[in-house]
Amino acid sequence: MAGEKEVDVVIIGAGPAGITAALYAKRKALSVRIFESKAAGGQTADAIWVENYTGMKKIEGIKLMQKMQEHLKDFDVEIDEAAEITGIKKTETGFEIDMENGEEKIAAKAVILCTGSKYKMLNVPGEKELYGKGLSYCATCEGPGFKDKVVAVVGGGNSGANAAIFFADICSKVYIVEFGEKAAYDSVYEKALKAQSKIEIILNTQVTVIEGKEKVEGIKTKNRATGEEKVVPVNGVFIYIGMQPRNDLAKQLGLELTEKGFIKVDTDNRTSLPGMFAAGDITGELAQTIVAAGSGAKAAVSAFEFIKGLK
Amino acid sequence: MAGEKEVDVVIIGAGPAGITAALYAKRKALSVRIFESKAAGGQTADAIWVENYTGMKKIEGIKLMQKMQEHLKDFDVEIDEAAEITGIKKTETGFEIDMENGEEKIAAKAVILCTGSKYKMLNVPGEKELYGKGLSYCATCEGPGFKDKVVAVVGGGNSGANAAIFFADICSKVYIVEFGEKAAYDSVYEKALKAQSKIEIILNTQVTVIEGKEKVEGIKTKNRATGEEKVVPVNGVFIYIGMQPRNDLAKQLGLELTEKGFIKVDTDNRTSLPGMFAAGDITGELAQTIVAAGSGAKAAVSAFEFIKGLK
Numbered sequence: 123m124a125g126e127k128e129v130d131v132v133i134i135g136a137g138p139a140g141i142t143a144a145l146y147a148k149r150k151a152l153s154v155r156i157f158e159s160k161a162a163g164g165q166t167a168d169a170i171w172v173e174n175y176t177g178m179k180k181i182e183g184i185k186l187m188q189k190m191q192e193h194l195k196d197f198d199v200e201i202d203e204a205a206e207i208t209g210i211k212k213t214e215t216g217f218e219i220d221m222e223n224g225e226e227k228i229a230a231k232a233v234i235l236c237t238g239s240k241y242k243m244l245n246v247p248g249e250k251e252l253y254g255k256g257l258s259y260c261a262t263c264e265g266p267g268f269k270d271k272v273v274a275v276v277g278g279g280n281s282g283a284n285a286a287i288f289f290a291d292i293c294s295k296v297y298i299v300e301f302g303e304k305a306a307y308d309s310v311y312e313k314a315l316k317a318q319s320k321i322e323i324i325l326n327t328q329v330t331v332i333e334g335k336e337k338v339e340g341i342k343t344k345n346r347a348t349g350e351e352k353v354v355p356v357n358g359v360f361i362y363i364g365m366q367p368r369n370d371l372a373k374q375l376g377l378e379l380t381e382k383g384f385i386k387v388d389t390d391n392r393t394s395l396p397g398m399f400a401a402g403d404i405t406g407e408l409a410q411t412i413v414a415a416g417s418g419a420k421a422a423v424s425a426f427e428f429i430k431g432l433k
Numbered sequence: 434m435a436g437e438k439e440v441d442v443v444i445i446g447a448g449p450a451g452i453t454a455a456l457y458a459k460r461k462a463l464s465v466r467i468f469e470s471k472a473a474g475g476q477t478a479d480a481i482w483v484e485n486y487t488g489m490k491k492i493e494g495i496k497l498m499q500k501m502q503e504h505l506k507d508f509d510v511e512i513d514e515a516a517e518i519t520g521i522k523k524t525e526t527g528f529e530i531d532m533e534n535g536e537e538k539i540a541a542k543a544v545i546l547c548t549g550s551k552y553k554m555l556n557v558p559g560e561k562e563l564y565g566k567g568l569s570y571c572a573t574c575e576g577p578g579f580k581d582k583v584v585a586v587v588g589g590g591n592s593g594a595n596a597a598i599f600f601a602d603i604c605s606k607v608y609i610v611e612f613g614e615k616a617a618y619d620s621v622y623e624k625a626l627k628a629q630s631k632i633e634i635i636l637n638t639q640v641t642v643i644e645g646k647e648k649v650e651g652i653k654t655k656n657r658a659t660g661e662e663k664v665v666p667v668n669g670v671f672i673y674i675g676m677q678p679r680n681d682l683a684k685q686l687g688l689e690l691t692e693k694g695f696i697k698v699d700t701d702n703r704t705s706l707p708g709m710f711a712a713g714d715i716t717g718e719l720a721q722t723i724v725a726a727g728s729g730a731k732a733a734v735s736a737f738e739f740i741k742g743l744k
Contacts, residue, residue, distance in 0.1 A: 142487040142723060149485060149577045151602040174460060176453040176726045177500040178488065179507060189488040196490060262734065266460045287741050291462040314741045389700055389718065407700065408731050412453060415487045416727020420719050423573065430598050430625045 128229045129153040131425050132219050134371065135236035136201045137164015138411045139402025141190045142418030143234045143425075148197045150426040155228065157205040157221075163187035164238050165403065166411045169263060170254035175411050186411065210371055216397060232397045232425040235385065236418060237368040239403040244276065244361055248332030256338025257359045261285035262410065265360070270294050273358035274341050276329050278305030282362035283315060289360075290318035297354060298323045299343060301363075324354075332359055367404055380406050391421035392428075399425050439540045440464040442736050443530050445682065446547035447512045448475015449722045450713025452501045453729030454545045454736075459508045461737040466539065468516040468532075474498035475549050476714065477722045480574060481565035486722050497722065521682055527708060543708045543736040546696060547729060548679040550714040555587065555672055559643030567649025568670045572596035573721065576671070581605050584669035585652050587640050589616030593673035594626060600671075601629035608665060609634045610654060612674075635665075643670055678715055691717055702732035703739075710736050 131147045133140045136158035144156045166172060169183030178186065191201065206222035216231040241259035243249060249257060258264040261275075265288060273293050275286045278300030289296045296318070298305065303326045307315075315321055324343065331342035333353060340355040367383045378386045378394035384406030391399050401421040402414035427433040442458045444451045447469035455467045477483060480494030489497065502512065520531035527542040552570035554560060560568060569575040572586075576599060584604050586597045589611030600607045607629070609616065614637045618626075626632055635654065642653035644664060651666040678694045689697040689705035695717030702710050712732040713725035 138487065145485055145487060146573075149573070150599060151577070174456055174730070175488070176449065176456060176729075177486070177497055177504055179504055186488055193488055193490055262457075262460070266462070284738070284741075284743060287743070288461060288737070310743055314743060387700070389698070408734050410727075410730050412723075412730050413727040416721075416724040418487075419485070419721050419723050423719050426599070427595070430595075432595060432598070432621055432625060 126153065126155060127226060129155050130230065130429055131232050131234060131422070132157070132217070132228060132230035133234045133236060134207050135164065135238055135402070135404070136162035136203070137236060137238050137402055137414060138166055138187070138190060139238075139414040139418035139421070140164070140234070140236035141194050141201075142415040143236060143401055143422040144199045145194050145197055146419045146422035147425060148199050150422065152426060152429065154199055155202065155230075156199060157202045157207055159204070159206045161203055162191055162201045164414070165240070165409070172263070172411055173266070174263070207371060210375055212375070212395070231429045232399065234418075234421045234425055235372060235393075235398065235400040235404055236402045236414075237371065237404045239365045239367040239384070239409070241361065242364040242366055244329060244363065246329060246331055248334065249361075252332050252334050252338050252359075255336065256334065256357060257332055257361070259361050260409065261288055261360050262408070265289065266292070268293055268358045271357035272355065273297070273360060274299055274329075274354065274356045275360045275362055276341075277362035277364070278302070278307055278323065278325075279362065279364070280307050280311065283307035283311040285360055285362055286321050287311070287314050287318065290320045293320065296321045297356065299327050299329055299341070300325050301328055301346070302326065365403075365409070367406070369404065372400070372404070382406065390424045391417055392424055397428055437464065437466060438537060440466050441541065441740055442466075442543050442545060442733070443468070443528070443539060443541035444545045444547060445518050446475065446549055446713070446715070447473035447514070448547060448549050448713055448725060449477055449498070449501060450549075450725040450729035450732070451475070451545070451547035452505050452512075453726040454547060454712055454733040455510045456505050456508055457730045457733035458736060459510050461733065463737060463740065465510055466513065466541075467510060468513045468518055470515070470517045472514055473502055473512045475725070476551070476720070483574070483722055484577070485574070518682060521686055523686070523706070542740045543710065545729075545732045545736055546683060546704070546709065546711040546715055547713045547725075548682065548715045550676045550678040550695070550720070552672065553675040553677055555640060555674065557640060557642055559645065560672075563643050563645050563649050563670070566647065567645065567668060568643055568672070570672050571720065572599055572671050573719070576600065577603070579604055579669045582668035583666065584608070584671060585610055585640075585665065585667045586671045586673055587652075588673035588675070589613070589618055589634065589636075590673065590675070591618050591622065594618035594622040596671055596673055597632050598622070598625050598629065601631045604631065607632045608667065610638050610640055610652070611636050612639055612657070613637065676714075676720070678717070680715065683711070683715070693717065701735045702728055703735055708739055
């Protein structure tokens with residue numbers, strides 16, 4: 123349906139949520155276009171390994187996403203890549219979608235936002251080079267490989283504390299390195315963190331370099347009060363300094379968002395605006411490929427019901 | 434962990450939701466036992482083909498579930514099959530699980546219910562024999578294969594109406610056969626059904642036989658007022674006379690249920706009882722393998738957070 127100007131559903135974002143939504147919408151006999159601002163694949167395509175997409179043993183993230191794209195192709199849906207959507211307007215009959223590339227506007231009866239989110243980076247030397255070699259942004263994804271190792275969690279918010287509590291069960295030592303004078307986790311984490319003597323919290327400290335050649339060997343830290351620099355030897359670095367939801371379109375549409383800027387959805391992936399659905403990381407759900415794929419399926423079926431006037 | 438009497442999490446039901454929950458719980462370094470009253474695989478194992486588990490092209494249901502089980506084995510989790518759970522009690526430290534086979538009680542800090550649901554059957558000649566040969570209980574699963582064909586939807590409730598509206602877009606003719614004098618669908622379906630001239634509703638009529646040798650060729654119907662019998666030639670029969678949630682344990686525990694008897698969960702798969710989680714078909718979510726797997730992952734991570742006192 124590439125090129126069609128009037129479709130039932132426009133899907134924005136071609137990670138696991140968007141691709142699954144497209145597959146389900148097409149199987150529901152809806153006409154579909156799916157746009158991706160970069161290359162298809164979402165965050166999963168950036169994952170070195172995916173070990174927990176049930177039924178598919180350890181597989182490279184990029185390979186898993188290629189399989190999803192091939193699967194979608196079997197249903198005659200082509201992903202429009204490098205296609206930036208700059209605006210969405212509510213119209214009387216649905217939505218009007220504006221594209222950056224000057225392509226004419228596209229009309230859709232329903233829209234599914236699968237725009238995802240991105241991990242914030244530290245932007246220090248070694249971070250890019252050692253990504254996937256002991257450095258990660260997701261303990262649920264890569265964490266289980268660090269049994270009996272020493273890891274540093276960078277960031278002492280709730281997600282960092284959550285990761286550290288998990289690592290304390292399997293690692294020999296866990297550091298939490300927090301930029302501020304006080305870690306920002308909720309009080310509920312206090313007790314669980316204190317119960318774990320393996321966890322050491324280093325406050326008021328900046329990570330300036332990720333050290334290591336073939337793999338992570340340590341982190342260079344700088345105390346923000348004294349200026350003292352240290353190298354802390356670790357096998358793993360997990361960076362938890364926040365997620366950035368890609369919510370520009372959601373904001374523009376005035377969708378109801380969570381405190382952290384994710385799109386609020388109900389258990390059937392409806393947003394606060396009738397005809398507008400959301401799935402995957404942009405909803406703030408557990409950021410996992412299998413979860414995103416499942417919510418994409420639900421969003422597509424909800425879109426079908428909306429278009430047919432059933433709900 | 435087979436045989437362990439005290440674990441972090443007990444998972445009940447080994448379909449896609451339960452298996453994925455076990456995989457995620459184990460990766461979170463929790464000790465896990467997973468029980469299944471029959472053979473592992475859930476409803477998916479009964480599906481002739483699964484065409485919409487994203488990334489895995491058309492695959493037999495039983496093969497997909499074998500892949501999931503093999504995946505779980507890699508994480509050293511064995512499924513206890515033919516293990517009926519007869520009772521769960523809340524205790525001070527969690528839950529106590531009773532087993533039919535006389536095995537001693539098992540203590541768990543958290544429980545994930547993945548007990549699923551089953552499609553109600555018509556129990557007429559030909560139904561079992563022609564299952565997967567034109568007869569199905571799921572339009573979202575098998576429906577797309579009936580393009581330009583004639584199908585009968587048995588049951589005029591909301592699910593039957595929903596299926597018929599989908600079929601009207603792709604089929605040449607659609608019957609809804611309703612046992613009662615009036616179809617039970619909500620008024621919201623009325624308009625969508627009327628918009629489709631291809632849909633014919635046959636009221637007050639019982640389906641007595643599914644006809645066909647190698648594949649579905651028709652349905653035998655009997656008018657309940659006049660007794661008149663007819664054979665209606667169709668290529669497909671989709672039976673929508675209700676879903677039965679397997680909710681015995683949920684009821685016993687006094688969990689909050691929906692009107693139809695499914696377990697109410699929030700978007701993180703928590704039930705109304707702290708420490709008790711649910712995932713998959715038993716929650717009344719869209720009954721699809723990919724959705725069940727996704728919600729199983731969420732339930733496991735929520736159980737981890739509960740056990741660690743984080744939420």
